[in-house]
Amino acid sequence: MPDVDRAFDIETDLLVIGAGAAGMTAALVGALEGLQVTLCEKSDVVGGTTATSAGTVWIPGSRQSQRAGTPDTLETAKTYLAAILGAHATDERLETFLKAGPIVLDYLEQKTSVQFAAPPVHPDYKNLPGASIGGRALGAKPYDGRKLGADFGRIRPPRREFMVLGGMMVGKTDIPALLAPFRTWTNFTHVLGLLARHALDRTSYRRGTRLLMGNALVARLFADIIGAGVDLRFETALRELVREGDAVIGAVLKTSAGELAVRTRKGVVLATGGIGWSSELRERLFPDAARRYSLAPPSNSGDGILAGERADAVITRDLESPGLWMPVSVMTQDDGHVAVFPHIMLDRAKPGLLAVNKSGRRFVNEADSYHDFVAAMLRSNALAASTAPAHLVCDRSFIRDFGIGLVHPGTRNLERFLQAKYLIEGETIEALAKKIGVDGDELPQTIARYNRYAETGVDEDFGRGSSELNRFNGDPDTKPNPCLRSVGPGPYYAVAVWPSDLASSAGLRTDAAARVLARDGTVIPGLYAVGTDASSIFRGTYPGPGTMIGPAIVFGWCAAMDAAGGLRTYLG
Helix, strand or coil: CCCCCCCEEEEEEEEEECCCHHHHHHHHHHHCCCCCCCEECCCEEHHHHHCCCCEEEEEEEHHHHHHCCCCCCCHHHHHHHHHHHHHHHHHHHHHHHHHHHHHHHHHHHHHHCCCEECCCCCCCHHHHHHHCCCCCCCEECCHHHHHHHHHHHCCCCCCHHHECCEEECCHHHHHHHHHHCCCCHHHHHHHHHHHHHHHHCCCCCCCCEECHHHHHHHHHHHHHHHCCCCEECCCCCEEEEEEEEEEEEEEEEEECCCEEEEEEEEEEEECCCCCCCCHHHHHHHHHHHCHHHHHHHCCCCCCCHHHHHCECCCCCCCCCCCCEEEEEEEEEEECCEEECCCCCCCCCCCCCCCCCCCCEEECCCCCCCCCHHHHHHHHCCCCCCCCCCEEEEEHHHHHHCCEEEECCCCHHHHHHHHCCEEEECCCHHHHHHHCCCCCCCCCHHHHHHHHHHHHHCCCCCCCCCHHHHHHHCCCCCCCCCCCCCCCCCCEEEEEEEEEEEEEECCECEEEEHHHHEEECCCCEEEEEEEEHHECCCCCCCCCCCCCCCCHHHHHHHHHHHHHCCHHHHHHC
């Protein structure tokens, strides 16, 4: 720990380290509350994991949900969380999150450009008492990146795999029109408008400026931070916290010009993105099978958590899971880019696809959340003993209708995917089983059993299609179950999927004001942790869409409010 007697290069009220959703919220709110704020970002762009996400926040009981006609109450949310968390549902951090969430949404709506809307249907991930079909998951409103001018280039772009035509963002509601542009006049005009806008963008920008989802949220926060006069420094990484006695009074940062020592009057906020690619933390906290891939930006390397530990903080470990998981498929593109595709919901819930482990058997309800899908992978006996992938299996008609992973719906020429060994083909089920290394007797039996369930509409093994989430992501034209249809004639195809972390849930132990706690349970004065640098209030479970970004924004607000002395004014 650097000596407190050292000379400081600059002094500020609040030092925020990390410019994802949590860090930018803390910096913005701090500035709005009259603090002098310095925001440091390790990379040369803002946004962190949020920029490549759906940008959804899970915040129950909001005025925005009432306005959208999908009202939700805190009492039903508490019922739902109690069913998930049991005795841990009384955690004071959870109480603060539920109380502060609607206040934070209104605060941002009234004082900033950060705007959210509640879609009519966006179901919770668990089929439990108190679950909601809509109203709790709110999406960031689209944003015109042209408003940022030259600063548009500072927004971390979405994953390349989720853009089309050299950088055009596509939302879920755009997909039907893009797949069938000539089916209706509405489809045609929508697609024409998208293409015209994108063509115009590419005359001046490296990618499209119609920003959606997480990119829109990040852009809104970034624009407001610029407007609020926050001292934003890129390529500035945390090296060490500085303490005076038990209190944190600043930090030493690494820049291209050398070290920068910052003294703080109100505190340091850690928002560096959690475990990320830190080999030390991954080996210490993650199961073997989940260490290979991460959807975190390369610059996320556990800096905040590790520095916090050195300052006497402690990582919360008694969680259901240390990570929030996502199944991913991997393909090396012709230009050498390694595409890591997150299987969020576009294929797994659709009828006619099943997932099998190394034994050739199903192991999960394929239409459940991505986190629950991978949790089942990690529990599967065949996978737990090895680092073998699971496989998504389908027939040719499935690819025609729905696509699979990187293979878009309607793709006729599959050769480049086959050549890259991303897509594996077998003329018969037995041949496919041999190619993917599963039992050639078991896989045909598994598919036959699945087909029987498709005929009856009832998945007797895993209940696929029985929840609102399953049906929402299925195919409404498939009856009687939108998530089940028979696997038909060959050829048959498989895509390997691996466990990956979307984010970490294991982080530093904090209190209800986002203050970091020492090993003895006392507050470390002057030190806050937000986002995935703090341990998850949901304890490694995944209640619904946005349950990572929702708390990140709420506790980013709490940290800044506490530092500014205004938290009790809002929360009592």
